[in-house]
Amino acid sequence: MSLPGAVTLVEVGPRDGLQGQKTVLSVEQRVALISSLAASGLSRIEAGSFVNPERIPAMRDTDQVLARLPATASVRYCALTPNMKGLDAALEAGVKEVAVFTGASETFTQKNIQCSIAQSLERFQPLIEKASQAGVLVRGYLSCTMGCPYEGKVALDQVASLAWELHQMGCYEISLGDTIGVGNPVRVRQLIEKITRQLSVEVLAAHFHDTYGLAMANLYAAMESGITIIDSAVAGLGGCPYAKGASGNVATEDVLFMLNGLGIETGVNMDRLLDVNTLVCSQGDFPNFSRTAKALLTARERF
Amino acid sequence: MSLPGAVTLVEVGPRDGLQGQKTVLSVEQRVALISSLAASGLSRIEAGSFVNPERIPAMRDTDQVLARLPATASVRYCALTPNMKGLDAALEAGVKEVAVFTGASETFTQKNIQCSIAQSLERFQPLIEKASQAGVLVRGYLSCTMGCPYEGKVALDQVASLAWELHQMGCYEISLGDTIGVGNPVRVRQLIEKITRQLSVEVLAAHFHDTYGLAMANLYAAMESGITIIDSAVAGLGGCPYAKGASGNVATEDVLFMLNGLGIETGVNMDRLLDVNTLVCSQGDFPNFSRTAKALLTARERF
Numbered sequence: 001m002s003l004p005g006a007v008t009l010v011e012v013g014p015r016d017g018l019q020g021q022k023t024v025l026s027v028e029q030r031v032a033l034i035s036s037l038a039a040s041g042l043s044r045i046e047a048g049s050f051v052n053p054e055r056i057p058a059m060r061d062t063d064q065v066l067a068r069l070p071a072t073a074s075v076r077y078c079a080l081t082p083n084m085k086g087l088d089a090a091l092e093a094g095v096k097e098v099a100v101f102t103g104a105s106e107t108f109t110q111k112n113i114q115c116s117i118a119q120s121l122e123r124f125q126p127l128i129e130k131a132s133q134a135g136v137l138v139r140g141y142l143s144c145t146m147g148c149p150y151e152g153k154v155a156l157d158q159v160a161s162l163a164w165e166l167h168q169m170g171c172y173e174i175s176l177g178d179t180i181g182v183g184n185p186v187r188v189r190q191l192i193e194k195i196t197r198q199l200s201v202e203v204l205a206a207h208f209h210d211t212y213g214l215a216m217a218n219l220y221a222a223m224e225s226g227i228t229i230i231d232s233a234v235a236g237l238g239g240c241p242y243a244k245g246a247s248g249n250v251a252t253e254d255v256l257f258m259l260n261g262l263g264i265e266t267g268v269n270m271d272r273l274l275d276v277n278t279l280v281c282s283q284g285d286f287p288n289f290s291r292t293a294k295a296l297l298t299a300r301e302r303f
Numbered sequence: 304m305s306l307p308g309a310v311t312l313v314e315v316g317p318r319d320g321l322q323g324q325k326t327v328l329s330v331e332q333r334v335a336l337i338s339s340l341a342a343s344g345l346s347r348i349e350a351g352s353f354v355n356p357e358r359i360p361a362m363r364d365t366d367q368v369l370a371r372l373p374a375t376a377s378v379r380y381c382a383l384t385p386n387m388k389g390l391d392a393a394l395e396a397g398v399k400e401v402a403v404f405t406g407a408s409e410t411f412t413q414k415n416i417q418c419s420i421a422q423s424l425e426r427f428q429p430l431i432e433k434a435s436q437a438g439v440l441v442r443g444y445l446s447c448t449m450g451c452p453y454e455g456k457v458a459l460d461q462v463a464s465l466a467w468e469l470h471q472m473g474c475y476e477i478s479l480g481d482t483i484g485v486g487n488p489v490r491v492r493q494l495i496e497k498i499t500r501q502l503s504v505e506v507l508a509a510h511f512h513d514t515y516g517l518a519m520a521n522l523y524a525a526m527e528s529g530i531t532i533i534d535s536a537v538a539g540l541g542g543c544p545y546a547k548g549a550s551g552n553v554a555t556e557d558v559l560f561m562l563n564g565l566g567i568e569t570g571v572n573m574d575r576l577l578d579v580n581t582l583v584c585s586q587g588d589f590p591n592f593s594r595t596a597k598a599l600l601t602a603r604e605r606f
Contacts, residue, residue: 214561216519261487
C-alpha cells in the first residue's frame with residue numbers, strides 16, 4: 001500500500017457545515033467565508049444548496065452568494081440540488097458542478113429526504129441528464145456508508161451497488177459519507193475494495209465525520225486504498241446533527257496537517273486556512289472543532 | 304500488515320493527565336478516579352508520581368493514594384519515579400511497577416528534567432537496578448520521539464538507540480511518546496521498523512498525543528506495525544502543556560471505540576468508562592477532550 005502524491009480537498013463547510021446551524025450567516029458573510037477559503041488554495045468548494053429556505057434557512061439566497069463570488073478558473077464551486085427546481089436555479093446561477101444526495105440506508109433516506117432510495121434515484125435521473133446536457137458536473141453523495149443512526153449496520157454490497165448505480169446514472173464522482181462517524185479503517189478498506197471491483201477508485205471521494213474521533217484514521221486508510229479526494233469542513237464546521245456538542249465533519253485544518261506531514265500535495269496554505277478558521281468561528285460564534293487550528297492558533301509553533 | 308487480536312490499554316490519566324492541572328484533586332478524589340478506572344476493566348493504571356510536591360502539587364501524597372487503592376490482582380498500578388528518593392517512596396508504597404522518564408531531544412530533556420539525556424540515563428541506572436532487585440518492573444518513557452517543541456525534527460536513529468539503551472539498562476517496556484503530537488502514520492511506521500531491528504515489538508508501547516488530531520491515525524499505524532500496548536488518558540485528561548486549550552493525551556474512550564470497531568479485545572467496558580469520564584470532568588471541572596465520550600454521552604447511541 002502506498003500513499004498518493006497529491007490529494008484534492010473538497011471544502012464542504014459553507015454548505016454541509018452551515019446548513020444545520022441555528023445562526024444564519026448573511027450573504028455577505030458567506031461570500032467572505034467562501035472567498036477566504038478560495039484564497040487559502042482550496043480548488044473545490046461546496047458553496048451552498050438550492051433547497052427550500054423555509055426548511056433550511058441557512059442556505060437561503062444561495063443564488064446571491066454564488067453571484068457575488070469572484071469568478072476564478074482555479075476554483076470550482078458546487079451547489080447541492082435536491083430536485084429539478086433546485087437544478088434550474090443552480091444552472092441559472094452558472095455553477096459548473098451540482099450535487100445530489102441519497103443514502104445507503106432506507107430509514108435514513110426516508111427521514112432525511114422523505115423518499116425511498118429507489119425513489120431518490122428516479123428523481124435524480126432527469127436532473128442528472130439535464131445537468132449533463134448543460135455541461136455541468138454532477139456529484140453523487142451517498143450517506144451512511146459506514147452505518148446508520150437508525151438501522152445500525154449497512155451492508156457493503158448495498159453501498160457498492162448504489163455507488164455503481166449513481167455512477168451509471170451520470171455522477172462523475174461518488175462521495176462516500178460516514179454520516180455518523182462510526183466507520184473504522186478496516187471497514188473503509190473493505191468498502192473501497194468492494195466498490196472498486198466495478199468502479200475506478202478515482203471516482204470516489206471520502207466524506208468522513210469525526211464524531212467518535214476516527215475520521216483521521218479512516219482517511220489515512222482511505223488514502224492507502226487509493227482515495228485522492230477528501231471532503232472536509234474548515235473548523236469542523238457544523239458539529240454533529242445527531243449528537244449535540246459532538247464533532248461532525250472532519251476539520252480541513254486537521255486533514256491538511258496530516259497531509260503536510262505525509263508530504264502529500266494539496267495546494268492549500270495552512271496560515272491562510274487558520275485565518276478562515278478565525279473568521280468563521282467569529283462570524284457565527286461557532287465552536288472550533290479543529291485540533292490543529294486550536295494548537296496552531298495558540299502556540300504558533302510550526303512543524 | 305495485520306492488526307493484533309488484543310491490545311492492552313495503559314491508563315495514564317491519573318498521572319500524565321493530572322500532573323499539569325491547576326486544579327489539584329484531593330487524595331480521596333484521586334482514589335475514586337483510579338478505582339473507577341480499574342472497575343471499567345483497565346488492567347494497567349499510572350496512579351501517580353513521586354516528585355517534589357512543591358514543583359508538581361497535583362502529585363502530592365501519591366503514597367497515600369496508593370495506600371488507599373483496593374488491592375487487586377487484576378490491576379497493576381505504576382508510579383513515576385524520577386530519582387532514587389522517589390523510588391524508595393514507591394517501594395515503600397508497594398507498587399509493582401515504576402517508570403523513568405527521559406527524552407529523545409537534548410533541549411527538551413534539559414528543560415523538562417534539567418539534565419542531558421546521558422545524565423538522565425546515568426541517574427536511572429542504579430534506580431533500575433534497585434527496582435529490579437526488589438522485583439519491581441521499570442517502564443521507560445521516551446518523549447519527543449516524533450518531534451521536539453524546541454528542536455523540531457528528531458532523528459529516528461537517536462530514538463532507536465535510546466530505546467535500545469533503556470531496554471539494555473533493564474526497562475522491560477519502552478513507551479514511545481509523541482509528546483507534542485506531530486507524528487504521522489508514516490513516521491510511526493518508520494520508527495517502529497527502525498527500533499524493531501534491535502528490539503522485539505512486544506516491548507514497545509505507543510504514547511501518542513492528539514494535539515493536531517493525528518493520534519488515532521498514528522495508533523492505527525502503530526498497531527499495523529505490531530504494537531499491542533497503548534497509553535491513553537480518560538477524557539484526554541490534561542490537554543496539551545505546550546498549547547493552552549489544545550488536546551494532549553489521546554482519550555481512552557476514543558481509542559476504545561476504535562478498538563471495539565476493529566474487533567480488538569481490551570477487556571474495558573465503554574459504559575463504565577463513560578461514567579469515569581463524567582466523574583473526572585466534574586471533579587476538577589476539566590474539559591472533556593474525548594470525541595467518543597461527547598458523542599456517546601449525548602446521543603447514547605451504540606454501535
